[in-house]
Each structure stands twice: as structure tokens, then as C-alpha cells.
Amino acid sequence: MAKKNLLDVLKHIFRIDLKKLILALATCGVVLSLLNTLFASYQVHRQAFIQDTLHANQTYATKLAEVTQLFLQSVNSQLNVSAFHIAEHIDDTVLINAELERLLSQTNSFDSLVVVNRTGKIIAVMPELPVLGESISSQQLDKVMLQEPIVLDPFVSPAGNLMISPTYPLFNSHGQYLGFVAGGIYLHGDTILNRLLGRHHYEGGSYSYVVDKKQRILYHPDPKRIGEQVSNNIVIERVLNGQTGAMELTNSGGNQMLAGFASIPMTGWGVVSQRPLISILNQLAVTHKSVVYSSAPFTIVILGWVFVAGGLIAKPLALLAKQLATVEKHSIASSGVSAWYYEVANLKYALIQSHRAVRQVIKSLDVDRKTDKLTSLHNRLSLELWLENTLNSQVGFSVLAIDIDHFKSINDSHGHCTGDKVLKELANLMIQNARGDDFCCRIGGEEFLIFMPNQSISQAMSTAERLRKLVSNHIMPDGITITVSIGVSTWPNNSMRIDKTIEMADKALYQAKRAGRNRSCCLEAA
Template sequence: MPHAKHGLRLDLRTLILVLCALTALVMLCASYFASYRVQRQLLIDHSLEANRVYAAKLAAITETFIGNALQQLSFSAGVQGRQLADAQAMQAETDRVLGQSMAFNSTFVLDADGVLLAISPAPLSHLVLNVVGTSAPLALVGCLLLWWLAMTIARPLWQLAAGARSMDHAGTAERLHRVRAWYFEAAELKRALLFGLNLLQERIGRLNRDAQTDPLTGLGNRRSMELSLSLLEAEGRAFAATALDIDHFKRVNDNHGHDVGDQVLRKLAELMRRCCREGDLLCRTGGEEFLMLLPGASLEAAAVVGERLRVTVKDTPLEPVGAVTISLGVARWDGEAGAEPAQALG
């Protein structure tokens, strides 16, 4: 019977907690990494561009630049002042000012209270697109990793469930042994299934033995005899048979009772076992009738075994009955096609 391995054992609750923590850590790292990449690039690009534009214009046309800028802003302010109620027009004017000259990185309009009325360009949408573009591959990799971990955890449970559905099929025990139950709950389920399967097979075997065994003598019954004859016929294997019964057994029952008669039957079964080989089949076919099947034995060998048993029974006293005698006969089936073993026994 399999046993769970000792030492470090993982259980399902721990695996799920680790999986959740790993998921949160992966998502947090992905977000930090995406934000870092986007912010870093934005800061670098904006700083370099601002410094370059500032240095070039400061060196070349500082006064002209400032004057032109003020002139443009003054003109735009006059236009904006006439359309404060029209948000669409204000946005169009803000975009026009930005596109008219390279002097401005961005343009925006504030009212007297400092409320932003219009801005160009809109940097938030660009930032969101950069974040999504950077984090999407990381999120995809994280999802694939989580899917693989979930499949790894669930695979032993699926295999054990399949084994539980086919407990009555051949090879189920071998398939259950091959299941890699690498955490505690799966190992315990595997152990319980193997134990239940072994118990089921043991009980089925016991039922089969009981169905083919005479409960009084422990010899095979008529069903066991018929099954053995069928197997010998299917194999084409020759055998000799010795049929016997107890002389005047009814007188034993009438004079001494059925309990004493049962003792006589059990004693005869014991003597039959002593006189036979290990592979011979001994059956009780009726009340005091018995049959000995001797696979591969000749007719002469069966006669010798029968005579030895007859003498042994006659010389063995059975209290309170005394000595009993048996009558017997021998026959042989040669395993020839077309001939049935039952005909030789008849």
C-alpha cells in the first residue's frame, strides 16, 4: 500500500495562497516596470527636447523668440477673450497656436480662477497608450504562467478522478500508481483510492473463492469442478479422475447423528489432501461423493492414488464410528478434440 512521502509536504491551501501571492507580485511588478519605462522615457525625451530648444533659441534669437511669442499669445488671447463661452472654438484656437509655431511645447488656457479650459496636446491619452503597450506583454506572460500552474495543480486530481470512475476496469491500480501526487491532498486521495481498490479486489477474490468452495470440507464444490473441467478442455490438457463415495454413509448419520457424519466428511477431505499432489483438484460433488482431478496423470497413476487413499481411509479409525470404507473408480480424458471431459467422467 502506498504511503505519502515524509518531510516537506505541500497542501492545497498553501498552494492556492502561494499562487495568489505570486499573481499579486507579478501584476505589481508589471505595473511598476511599465510605469518606470514610460515615465523614464517621457522624462528623458521632454528634458532633452526642452534643453535643446531652449539652448538653440537662447543662443540664436532670444529676443525675437520672446517677442514673437508674446505677439502670438497676445493675438490668441484677444481671440479667446471673445469666445470664452465656446469650448470647441477655444480648443481649436489652442491647437492653432500650438501648430502655428515650434515655440511652444504645449498650449493651454486658464480662467481667472486657475481652472483649465483647454490644452493641446492631450498627454494623458498618450501616456495611457504607452502604459498599455508596455504592460500587455507582461500581463500575457503572467496569465500563461498562472494557467500552467493551475493545470499542474489540477492534473493529479483529474487523473485520480478518472481512476475512481474506472475502479472495476483492469489496469486501474497501475494507472493510479503512475499518478504523480506531488502535494499532500493529492497524495492522500491516491493512498485512499489504492487502499479502496485493494480492499475491493480482496473482497471480490474472497467471494469467488467462497462461491467455489464447499464450506464443510474446504474442498472445491461442483461449480469449482465445472470451471476446472472447462479450463482443462480449453487447454487441451489430459487428466485422470478418481470418483469416490463413502460406503453406508447413511448408516453413520442414522446411528451417530449428522454432526458425526460431518466430522467423517472433514476427515476424509483431510486424507484426500494427504494422498494427492499440490496441483490436483479435490471436489465434493454431493453429500458423501467426492472427485479427484489429476492433471497430466495416467490411468495407472490415478489407480495407484485411489488405492493408496482407499487403504489409508480403511486404516484410519474415526471415533465414535470406527473405520469406514470407500468405493472409487478411475477414468482418463486424453484431451482429444471433439471429446468432452464430462463424457470421460460419465
């Protein structure tokens, strides 16, 4: 017994009813809306974080490239001043060394300075290095022979240091090319350039690096990668083509990075500032967690309100559903459901109307079930019901059995479509010639019956003749004229059996056929 009670309780708890459905739907709506909002918020913030990081990296790379460009232009200006003084005393080594020493002491932009004559021979160096009297490489000589300020590509000095060398040409007062003065800048020495490009504040895994025109890494936070040649990197390809921008990419280590890049026009180098995407997503996760925690209390309040309001809304609906299962259709309007809000009142009204509509549909379907599809007259089923009702009410009637003469020849000569039109037209004539309470039906093919309550055999014969003449004088579809034979009988008769009455009408019909057709005959029970 206790087990049965427990099962009943469990069934009641887990039973799906209107209240539970409304509360479940409302709860799912709140939860799904919250999840959708959080997801949309996450996506928007993610895109915003990425765009902000890309913009920041591009801005940083651009500023770094601009500062480096300004530094190189400043170095170029310093060399220009010294080149003017050196060109006036190209043959005086003491004065040349004095000018180089002055330039070195006035700025820490250079690690060394050299003066090279037009043949490529080093004629002065400061500080003293074992390169005096040596010649520069033919590749470097070819570039300086352009006789304009340039920055030589990075090369390894005789002392084993990776360096670059800004140069400025020397011209005498007659404009004759004498050689050039060059400043040596160690890429990893304690110079302004190294401070600009090699020392940065790194946060969240972000870092910057510099590549030269040959895609070699000149500056990188990992010293092991300096001098490494990078390939298949779209950012490096773009920046060395002179482009400035930002994009998301996968670096050589297989990590997703957000990179900004800018070129240094004077050297053709590229500056790349990038940050791992994972660090942005980690930062976003922390921010999004705060959003979730902030929205949780308000969501709980909303859910509580949903349960209370949902219960109040569902109560009249549940009551209406319960009463619909227990009351008769005619008592729905007085079921006692409290329609305290508009929708429940409308639902109650709609239910009442739906019952009426259903009854009308059923009635219409019933009419279709009892109606001949072609002629819209009553069919055999309708005839059986009518005869049963007539037998119960004991109302007398006369019956006409009607058949179209030679109907098969019409189908053979004009086709079944025309034959169907003739049947429809004959049905219309029968209805037009019938009284309001007469019962017209088609029992098959070209055979019809007309039942006329409270009409004597003589009255029925008059009606039959009138209908026969009407049909014979009527022009049917496609210009056809037809005739009909009619058999007449009446009930009650001596046998008192309705089926015998119909059988006698049918015999009278065949008597009319044998007598030459297009005529009416009647038979009465003996």
C-alpha cells in the same frame, strides 16, 4: 440551441462537486461557530446580567433595611433620653410638654409626641392635637405592657394619617412602671423615615417597596397601592420570615421581576428592591448588538480566507476525483495529480491500496463461491471452471470417483453432526494423499471426485488403492471406521468427451459397490 446552452451553464453552476462541498462545509463551520459563539455569549451575558442585578437589588434592599434599622435605633435612643426626664416629673404637665417640645425642635424624626400613663390614657401631646385625655386601643396597650421599647404596628391616627409609633417605657427611680412616651411618625409625611423608604432613584423600571408584618404595602412608587395587602408572593413570605436574599419571580401584574429583599428586625417589616427582567434583556440586546457589529468585519475576513484556502485545498482533490473517473485502475499511481500536501498524498496512496484490497476481497469472495462450505474442497462451480480450462489446454488426466460405503447408516446411528465430521476428515485424507496440481472436489452428499493431471490409468489405480487403504485403516471422529468405493477413468479417451470420462468413473464406482464395496475399479472407453 441557446436554451440548451443556458441549461448546461445552470447545471454546471448548481452541480455538487468536491470544491463546492468543501467550501460549503467550511463556510457552514465558520457561520455556525460564529452563531454558537454569539448564542453562548448571549447566554453567559444574560446570566451575568441577571446575577448582577439580583446581587445589586439584594445589596440595595439590605442597605436600606440596615439604614432604617439604624434610624429606628436612633429614634429609640432619643426617646430613651426624654423618657428619663419625663419619668422624674410625671405629674408636672408643664415640664413634660417642655421636654416634648425640645425633642420635636431638635429633630425632624417625629411628626408628633405623646405621653401615656400606665392605664393607657394620653396625658401629654405635642404639637397640640385633639387626643389629650383619650385612651389608646386595648391592642396597643397590650403590646406596651411588655414594658420594653417597641414599635407599634402601622395604624391610622385620629387625624387620618397612616403612622407608626416607636415607644419607650417610663420607670421611676424605684423601677415602678409609669407608662410610656411615644413618637408618631407619619409614613407619608416629610420625615427622615419617609425619605429613607419612600424616595428612591428609579431606573429601567426598577423600584422598591416596603411591607409590614401583615403583608400590607407601606411604601410604593404607585400611591394607589399603599395599604394594599399582598398575598401569594414568595418574596414577601420569605422576607417577613426574616430572610435576606434575591430571586427571580413573577409579580402580581404577571411581569417577570428580579427581586432582592431584606428584613428590618426592629419592626418586622420587609424591604424589596426589584427590576423587570425585560429591562435587563433590553439592555443585554443593546450590548449583544454591539458584539455582533464588532465581530462582523473579522468574520468577513475569515470567510474570504476560507474561500481562498478552500479552493486551494479542494483543487488537487477535485482533480484526483476527476481522473479516478477516467483512468484505468493500474494507472492511478501515474495519474499526474499534484499531491502538494500530506492528506492528498495519503489519499492517493489509500486509493491505490483500496484497489488492491478490493481485488483481494473479490478474490477471496470468488474462492468462497467456488469452495464447499463443509469440507473446504472445490464445489461444482469450481469443477465446471476447471474442466473448461482443462479442455482448452488439452492436458490429459485421470479421475477418481469416491463414495463412502453405507454412509446413511452413520447418520442414522451417530447423527448428522458426526456424519459431517466424517466428511471433513475424509476430505483431509484426500488432500493429504493428493499431489500439488490434483483437483479435489465434493459434488454432493458423500460423493467426491479427484482429478489427477498427466496421470495414466494404472497410476490412478495405484493412487486409488493407496487412498482406499488409508481410509479403511484410519480412525474417524467418535471412533468410527469407514470404507470407500472408488471408480477410476481417464481422459482423453476414445470418446474425447470429458463428461463421458466422469460418467465412466461413476459407472466404475457402482461396479465396485456391486462387487462388495471397499474396493477400486476402473473403466476405459471402448
